[in-house]
Amino acid sequence: MQPIADLIAQQIPGAVLGAVEAFGEQTVLIARAQIVPVCRWLRDEPELAFEQLSDLTAVDWPEAPERFEVVYQLNSLRYRRRLRLKARVPLPACEIDSVSPVWRAADFLEREVFDLFGIRFRGHPDLRRIMMPEEYDEGFPLRKDFPTAGKGWRNTFEFWPAIQAGREVRIDADGLTAPKPAPRSTRPDGEAAS
Amino acid sequence: MTADRHHDDDRGSFGYIIHEPEGGAAGVTTEPVDGEGRQPLFRTEDLLLNMGPQHPATHGVLRVVLELEAEQIKKATPYLGYLHRGTEKLAEGKTYNQAIPMTDRLDYVCAMANNYAYVRAVEKLLGITVPERAEYVRTIVAEMQRIVGHLFWLGTQALDIGAMTIFFWTFRERELLLDLFEALCGARLTVSYFRVGGLDPQGDLTPEVIAKLRTFLSRFPANLEEYEGLLAENRIWLARTRRIAVISAEDAVNFGLTGPPLRGSGVAYDIRKAEPYGVYDRLEWEVPVGRHGDTYDRYWVRMQEMRQSASMISQCLDRLPEGPILIDLPGVTYPSREKVMTDMESLIHHFKVACYGFETPPGEVYCGTETPKGELGFYLVSDGTNKPYRMRIRAPSFVNMGAFDHMARGYLIADIITIFGTFDIVMGECDR
Numbered sequence: 204m205q206p207i208a209d210l211i212a213q214q215i216p217g218a219v220l221g222a223v224e225a226f227g228e229q230t231v232l233i234a235r236a237q238i239v240p241v242c243r244w245l246r247d248e249p250e251l252a253f254e255q256l257s258d259l260t261a262v263d264w265p266e267a268p269e270r271f272e273v274v275y276q277l278n279s280l281r282y283r284r285r286l287r288l289k290a291r292v293p294l295p296a297c298e299i300d301s302v303s304p305v306w307r308a309a310d311f312l313e314r315e316v317f318d319l320f321g322i323r324f325r326g327h328p329d330l331r332r333i334m335m336p337e338e339y340d341e342g343f344p345l346r347k348d349f350p351t352a353g354k355g356w357r358n359t360f361e362f363w364p365a366i367q368a369g370r371e372v373r374i375d376a377d378g379l380t381a382p383k384p385a386p387r388s389t390r391p392d393g394e395a396a397s
Numbered sequence: 398m399t400a401d402r403h404h405d406d407d408r409g410s411f412g413y414i415i416h417e418p419e420g421g422a423a424g425v426t427t428e429p430v431d432g433e434g435r436q437p438l439f440r441t442e443d444l445l446l447n448m449g450p451q452h453p454a455t456h457g458v459l460r461v462v463l464e465l466e467a468e469q470i471k472k473a474t475p476y477l478g479y480l481h482r483g484t485e486k487l488a489e490g491k492t493y494n495q496a497i498p499m500t501d502r503l504d505y506v507c508a509m510a511n512n513y514a515y516v517r518a519v520e521k522l523l524g525i526t527v528p529e530r531a532e533y534v535r536t537i538v539a540e541m542q543r544i545v546g547h548l549f550w551l552g553t554q555a556l557d558i559g560a561m562t563i564f565f566w567t568f569r570e571r572e573l574l575l576d577l578f579e580a581l582c583g584a585r586l587t588v589s590y591f592r593v594g595g596l597d598p599q600g601d602l603t604p605e606v607i608a609k610l611r612t613f614l615s616r617f618p619a620n621l622e623e624y625e626g627l628l629a630e631n632r633i634w635l636a637r638t639r640r641i642a643v644i645s646a647e648d649a650v651n652f653g654l655t656g657p658p659l660r661g662s663g664v665a666y667d668i669r670k671a672e673p674y675g676v677y678d679r680l681e682w683e684v685p686v687g688r689h690g691d692t693y694d695r696y697w698v699r700m701q702e703m704r705q706s707a708s709m710i711s712q713c714l715d716r717l718p719e720g721p722i723l724i725d726l727p728g729v730t731y732p733s734r735e736k737v738m739t740d741m742e743s744l745i746h747h748f749k750v751a752c753y754g755f756e757t758p759p760g761e762v763y764c765g766t767e768t769p770k771g772e773l774g775f776y777l778v779s780d781g782t783n784k785p786y787r788m789r790i791r792a793p794s795f796v797n798m799g800a801f802d803h804m805a806r807g808y809l810i811a812d813i814i815t816i817f818g819t820f821d822i823v824m825g826e827c828d829r
Contacts, residue, residue, distance in 0.1 A: 225760050225761075226522065226760055228761075255650050257763075257765065257772065257774060258789065260776060260789045260791075263787075274776070274789075276763050280664065280666045280671075283672065285765075306652075306653065307651050307799065307803075308653025308796055311796065311798065312796070333478060334828060335481070336478070344483060345486055351489065351490045
């Protein structure tokens with residue numbers, strides 16, 4: 204059997220941008236504009252029959268000219284074969300066509316990618332946040348420029364320098380406050396009190 | 398006045414049903430609704446009913462907004478994310494070994510299965526195979542976990558429907574298996590028993606554990622019959638599960654369902670058969686398949702799967718080979734405890750594996766594993782460092798939840814609990 208990339212290229216000219224086989228898995232890079240026709244054909248072609256979309260996700264490559272990679276894991280239950288499709292999405296527009304008309308499994312999966320990466324899916328029936336709160340506006344958590352360990356707000360708190368210096372921090376009704384340095388008591392001879 | 402008109406009206410006591418278009422003006426309509434210019438006595442609107450996020454029957458924090466027409470569900474919109482802990486993001490900052498305990502907390506009812514799915518993906522990336530005995534022990538604990546998961550489902554589903562006894566019975570058997578997990582690895586739920594390259598070498602199957610497991614297996618088929626005695630011909634159970642939450646085979650595939658919800662609809666697809674791992678290809682077992690795609694068939698599939706699992710465990714115990722349960726691969730696995738205590742280089746080596754972990758070849762793998770809930774897939778993207786560049790968890794509960802609205806439409810509000818329960822969803826895995 205021919206490699207699947209060649210079959211797709213024959214069927215939909217200009218759709219295939221590259222193909223890799225590694226770790227026993229096939230990956231085909233698809234032109235962004237062609238993703239829906241390619242998926243529909245892969246699903247409907249009886250020789251291939253990728254009836255199920257196992258997974259849909261994205262990977263962020265901040266250095267790349269086309270920053271995001273949307274990754275589709277296809278599964279053919281009939282032929283027990285898997286295939287991975289990829290499409291690159293560049294930043295300013297950050298849009299790709301939705302495959303939810305092809306597989307309804309894409310409904311939730313695309314919503315998750317929209318929520319956590321900020322990639323919009325054209326033609327999605329109900330593109331809303333799914334994991335994060337709806338009013339969340341601090342960016343897209345799975346992008347690489349979103350920090351894993353806070354954004355440094357803690358360092359702006361009043362008591363933070365005191366904690367850093369190992370000094371005592373009191374807990375008042377108002378919250379945490381650092382005690383003011385006590386005036387140093389000095390003995391008449393000028394020696395510092397121990 | 399109204400009462401008289403009510404009695405005059407030969408259309409029944411419920412008046413007329415008016416559907417306002419969505420967002421339409423509320424209030425009494427002034428349009429005459431029948432030929433005689435009479436106004437309706439009662440007007441019925443779609444009712445929006447909020448269920449959750451804290452609801453005892455959602456087995457976690459899930460919120461569902463139900464659009465109801467009288468008692469009928471017109472639309473069920475799930476709101477997820479109440480248990481979102483950012484596991485995928487956190488994994489990007491941890492070494493491959495450090496992510497294993499996080500996988501316990503995905504589907505916290507079936508931690509062994511999650512461990513298995515994860516370490517398989519890492520092993521695929523590293524290109525290592527595990528020792529023969531480890532493959533057997535992995536299969537044994539994975540099938541024990543499947544029984545635990547299905548027993549948990551059966552007990553809670555029956556409890557939601559109102560059957561109290563079966564809940565205690567299934568938890569009685571579940572307890573025995575959890576005790577064995579405790580004997581193996583010291584934990585009952587969040588086990589972290591698997592290691593990249595095998596299993597925790599401190600927790601090999603001892604003769605005592607094997608003896609207890611055999612005792613359990615000798616009684617378990619009779620236990621299953623007891624459960625079926627309570628349910629299979631129980632009128633309430635049948636009324637609440639038959640022809641409820643039906644999904645056709647085509648829809649099930651299209652919605653990405655996996656596991657018992659897919660097989661209950663008549664699709665004989667099981668990753669253990671399609672892409673065998675462990676020792677599944679060396680055992681004799683069948684894939685139970687339902688026909689109608691309703692809750693009852695999914696229940697039946699799970700009951701049969703427990704029987705198959707018990708038989709698989711027996712076969713594995715019969716053939717269990719001797720040998721190590723962890724591959725000896727310096728740089729990836731820990732040296733043995735004895736060596737660490739006596740040998741300087743092993744101590745350094747242990748320190749390095751614990752703190753720095755190991756590097757994986759650059760590339761990407763997707764590895765799907767059949768857990769009690771369905772296909773748990775890990776998609777790992779490696780950039781050649783000691784931490785995954787991206788770890789994606791394809792959680793069966795999350796994808797199955799996508800079909801919830803489709804399966805709930807048209808049923809009665811009293812069924813919503815069984816429709817939710819029929820997927821066997823654990824929110825820790827759904828929200829990750």
